[in-house]
Amino acid sequence: MTDLSPSQPPETAAPPLHYHLMGIGGIGMSAFARLLRARGARVSGCDESVTELTAQLRTEGIAVDGEHSAAHVTDQPHGPIDVLVASEAVPKSHPELVAARAAGIEVRPRMALLDELLRAGPSIGVIGTHGKTTTTSMIAVALAGARLDPSAFVGGIVPEFGSNARVGAGPFVAEVDESDRAFAELGSQTAVFTNAEDDHVGGNQATYWATVEEQHAGFARYVAQSDRVLLCADWPGLAELCTGANEILSYGQAQDADYRAVHLRPDPDGTSFTVKFRSETLGEARVGLPGVHNVLNALAALAVNHLYGGEFEAAAAALAAFGGPGRRWQRIGTLNGALIVDDYAHNATKVAAAVAAAHQTRRRVRVVFQPHRYLRTEQSWPRLAEALMAADEVLLLDIAAASEQPIQGIHATLISDRMAQNGHTGVRYLPDRAEVLRVLRESAVPGDIIVTMGAGDVWKLARELVQINPVEG
Incomplete structure (x- = not known):
């Protein structure tokens, strides 16, 4: 196993390994590229x-080719490849993988690479269905604020780092995505377990789970292979999935949680709260993102900081200044005085939390929602309709296919029709994006918050509303 931890190479060190990453433009693979290069490896993709x-x-300085091709292996445009990294979503029959195996090149799954990073030293792996990117970002920001110098692997751009990766000498903080089933074979020194629901389940997706029970068993395996788990006490059923853990700690608002957020004081821009560890008051904290779910994310970060010996006040100050990772309650700008926010929420629980957060701003809540994937919509459209009912207005786009084939009878209007049947008078199916922009530009007023919401390309509309060139970030 290759040691990816920072070290001083000996005088007779072998040439650095050349890693070639398929899908390097993805948020996870690009983070791997940055971490590998920072540790002295040669990287292309x-x-x-x-x-x-x-x-x-x-x-x-990382070589990136604009297509997948066996020629990357056979022609060696960036030199001989030692390790080709690919996700489980890449078919084993892909010509580039076939060429690598024929050439005797190691083909390493991306989760195997993450496993090496997690096992190289003190590590914090964030698992769960919701909130991983925000929680991972908050942990890394808190530890950096407390001068614990973390490394980080995040599924979003962290403004404080200007990147989705950070290299430091301290603990390694990683978002561990359950959409890749191989995550269940991993473990970390500390597993932060946020929640468990039924996302990434069913269908023919290569990385999806057959059943929710199988997925939750994967969470339990990850926890059992970790030294300790820090679980959210407010999420029902998590404790039952952690019976194999060596050490169990908890966080939340629940009375029996080890780390508690108490005396919540919400305002339009965020929430202030008090943090307690059992009978001890650690101090006052604030999160500059609305919603109780973000209080819990910040509490998890402060609990991890406490476990790793960081100064509470310094970590709390860093979190108070944290504006969130890219596409997680990202404030884009204003239109006619209306606040424009973009959020990645795409399943019912996340959508409901984002709508509740929007109401905390005390503005009229206007949502532009893009359903994500036909299978996900088929599984959850009634719940999505219910989650959106609390918004004052909903403009509904077509389903973002995300490479899936359409499913007969599954359409965005299932959501809008259900909402209308349930009495919502402000929902409209508007598949024409130019029409969405026209409606919002003509009607936005200072008392509004407009949230573009979904896991597809709805984020482009937020940037067009404030006249930012919608280049993917």
Whole structure:
């Protein structure tokens, strides 16, 4: 196993390994590229899409090709490859993988690479269905604020780092995505377990779970392979999934939680609260993102900081200044005095939390929602309709396919029709994006908050509303 921890190479050190990453423009693979390069490896990659991320990688000196091809292996345009990294979503029959195996090149799953990073030293792995990106970002920001110098692997751009990765000498903080079933074979020193629901389940997706029970058993395996778990006491059923843990700690508002957020004081811009560890008051904290779910995310970060010996006040100050990672309650700008926010929420629980957060701003809540994937919509459209009912207005786009084939009878209007049947008078199906922009530009007023919401490309509309060039970030 290759040691990816920072170290001083000996005088006779072998040449650095050359890693080639398929899908390097993805948020996870690009983070791997940055971490590997920072540790002295040679890195190249390829991606079928040209994005702002691939452009940034090129400016950082990482070679990126604009397509997947066996020629990357056979022609060696960036030199001989030692390790080819691919996700489980890449078919084993892909010509680039076939060429690598034929050439005797190691083909390493991306989760195997993450496993090495997690086992190289003190590590914090964030697992769960919701809130992983925000919680991972908050943990890394809190530890950095407390001068614990973390490394980080995040599924979003963290403004404080200007990147989705950070290299430091302290603990390694990683978002561990359950959409890749191989995550269940991993473990970390501390597993932060946020919640468990039924996302990434069913269908023919290569990385999806057959049943929710199988997925939750994966969470339990990850916890059992970790030294300790810090679980959210407010989420029902998590404790039952952690019976194999060596050490169990909890956080939340629940009376029996080890780390508690008490005396919540919400305002339009966020929430102030008091943090207690059992009978001890650790201090006052604030999160500059609305919603109780973000209080819990911040509480998890402060609990981790406490476990790793960081100064509470310094970590709390860093969190108070934290504005969130990209696409997680990201304030984009204003339109006619209306606040424009973009959020990645795409399943019912996340959507409901985002709508509740929007109401905390004390503005009229206007949502532009893009359903994500036909299978997910088929599984959850009644719950999505219910989650959106609390919004004052909903403009509904077509389903973002995300490479899925359409499913007969599954359409965005299932959501809008159900909402109308349930008495919502402010929901409209508007598949024409130009019409969405026209409606909002003509009607936005200072008392509004407009939230573009979904896991597809709805984020572009937020930037167009405030006249920012919608280049993917």
